[in-house]
Amino acid sequence: MNITIYSTRSCAYCYALKNWLDGKSVKYTEYLVDENPIAAKNMVRLSGQMGVPFSTVEFGDGKQANILGFDRPKFEAAFSLDAKASK
16 A cells, blocks of 8 residues: 655644554655645646645555545545455
């Protein structure tokens, strides 16, 4: 599973999401869209909007989940799906 987070330096929800993932020892790649216009364009292409945090979760089978905001239930569901697929 690969997680990508699109965030900004001034977003409290972005920090909360990253702290929560760090607490679970979940690795992720972060793009700061307020500093990286290419990442910002990619985020808009994927999500259709400019809100952060926006995350993509890529599974081993090639499927992808898109999660807008710090939505714990959606992240936990993604972790559960990944765990089931790994068995």
